[in-house]
Amino acid sequence: DTEVTQTPKHLVMGMTNKKSLKCEQHMGHRAMYWYKQKAKKPPELMFVYSYEKLSINESVPSRFSPECPNSSLLNLHLHALQPEDSALYLCASSQPAYEQFFGPGTRLTVL
Amino acid sequence: ELKVEQNPLFLSMQEGKNYTIYCNYSTTSDRLYWYRQDPGKSLESLFVLLSNGAVKQEGRLMASLDTKARLSTLHITAAVHDLSATYFCAVDISGTYKYIFGTGTRLKVLA
Numbered sequence: 511d512t513e514v515t516q517t518p519k520h521l522v523m524g525m526t527n528k529k530s531l532k533c534e535q536h537m538g539h540r541a542m543y544w545y546k547q548k549a550k551k552p553p554e555l556m557f558v559y560s561y562e563k564l565s566i567n568e569s570v571p572s573r574f575s576p577e578c579p580n581s582s583l584l585n586l587h588l589h590a591l592q593p594e595d596s597a598l599y600l601c602a603s604s605q606p607a608y609e610q611f612f613g614p615g616t617r618l619t620v621l
Numbered sequence: 622e623l624k625v626e627q628n629p630l631f632l633s634m635q636e637g638k639n640y641t642i643y644c645n646y647s648t649t650s651d652r653l654y655w656y657r658q659d660p661g662k663s664l665e666s667l668f669v670l671l672s673n674g675a676v677k678q679e680g681r682l683m684a685s686l687d688t689k690a691r692l693s694t695l696h697i698t699a700a701v702h703d704l705s706a707t708y709f710c711a712v713d714i715s716g717t718y719k720y721i722f723g724t725g726t727r728l729k730v731l732a
Contacts, residue, residue, distance in 0.1 A: 541718050552709055552722035553664070560718050600663060607713055609654050610720060612664040 514613035516601050522619045525591060531616050533584040533601030542584040543610065544576060545600040553600055559584060560606070591620045623648045625712055627723040635731055637699050642726045644693040644710035653686050653693045654711045654720075664709065668695075700730045 514535045523529050533542065541560045545553035558566035559578040567576075573595075575587040584601055596619050602610040624647045634640050644653070652671055656664040668677045670686035670693060677684050681704065683696045693710055710723040 543718075543720075550725075550727075552725050555719060555721075558718045565718055602664075604718075606718065607652060607715075609666045609669045610664075610711075611666065612656075615663045 514601055514603055514611050516599075516613035516616055518616060519614065520617045520619075522621065523588065523591065524621050525593075527591075528587070528589045530588065531586040531599055531601075531618075533586075533613055534582055535603040535611070535613075536582055537603060537611065538581075539603035539605055539611070540581065541604050541606060542578065543602040543604075544574075544584070544586050545602065546595075547598045547600055547615075557586075588618075591618075593620050596620045623714065623721055625710060625721050625723040627708075627710060627726050629726060630724060631727045631729075633729045633731060634697075634700050636701055639699065640697050642695040642697070642708055642728075644695070644723050646691050646693075646710075646712045646721075646723075648691075648712065648714060648721075649688075650691075650712040650715060651688055652713055654713075655684050655693070655695055656709045656711065656722075658707045658709065658725075660706075667708075697728075700728075702730050702732055704728060705730045 517532045544556040547553045556570045557576040562578045577585040598615045600615045601613040604610040626645050655667040658664050668684040673688040675686045681698045686693045708726045713720045
């Protein structure tokens with residue numbers, strides 16, 4: 511299985527809502543990532559989990575809260591988001607220092 | 622500050638023509654990655670270049686890496702419409718799980 515899956519594909523939420531994005535991989539990769547991508551821009555790294563521990567937080571606002579329940583799963587909990595947080599959220603996984611495999615993404619719209 | 626720059630940012634070319642996309646980076650890294658992104662889709666891994674002088678080819682695309690010059694190229698041979706997409710290079714920072722993406726090159730191949 512060489513696939514990273516993400517749910518949901520699309521999400522529309524109000525600024526007072528709480529929602530979660532989910533990501534799963536079964537390639538045995540020990541690193542998992544969240545990226546945010548705005549239109550016509552490169553992906554921006556948000557968080558990295560390595561061996562199920564948070565190893566990188568790129569000064570992301572606390573309204574984004576990552577969680578890694580086990581080596582195959584990665585969640586991103588969303589609360590009190592702003593309209594400017596609307597973007598494509600990409601999950602990726604990799605072995606250390608090797609190519610990343612990306613999920614299909616969640617298209618998030620904050621009203 | 623670590624920078625990964627690509628040029629050109631936008632490329633419109635005729636089918637059948639050849640062209641090269643350049644990726645310059647400012648950190649020491651022996652590993653460079655190329656990805657393709659179709660509109661509204663996620664990123665697909667194209668090439669992994671792991672050492673100085675590495676060259677990889679797949680179909681009409683060929684990628685190379687010169688770590689001394691901190692330069693990678695993605696050469697397109699006899700372009701076809703199906704190659705229209707955005708191409709990103711990325712480097713990882715040695716000793717971390719951090720990947721930095723280039724600015725992206727939007728390629729449009731005209732029939």
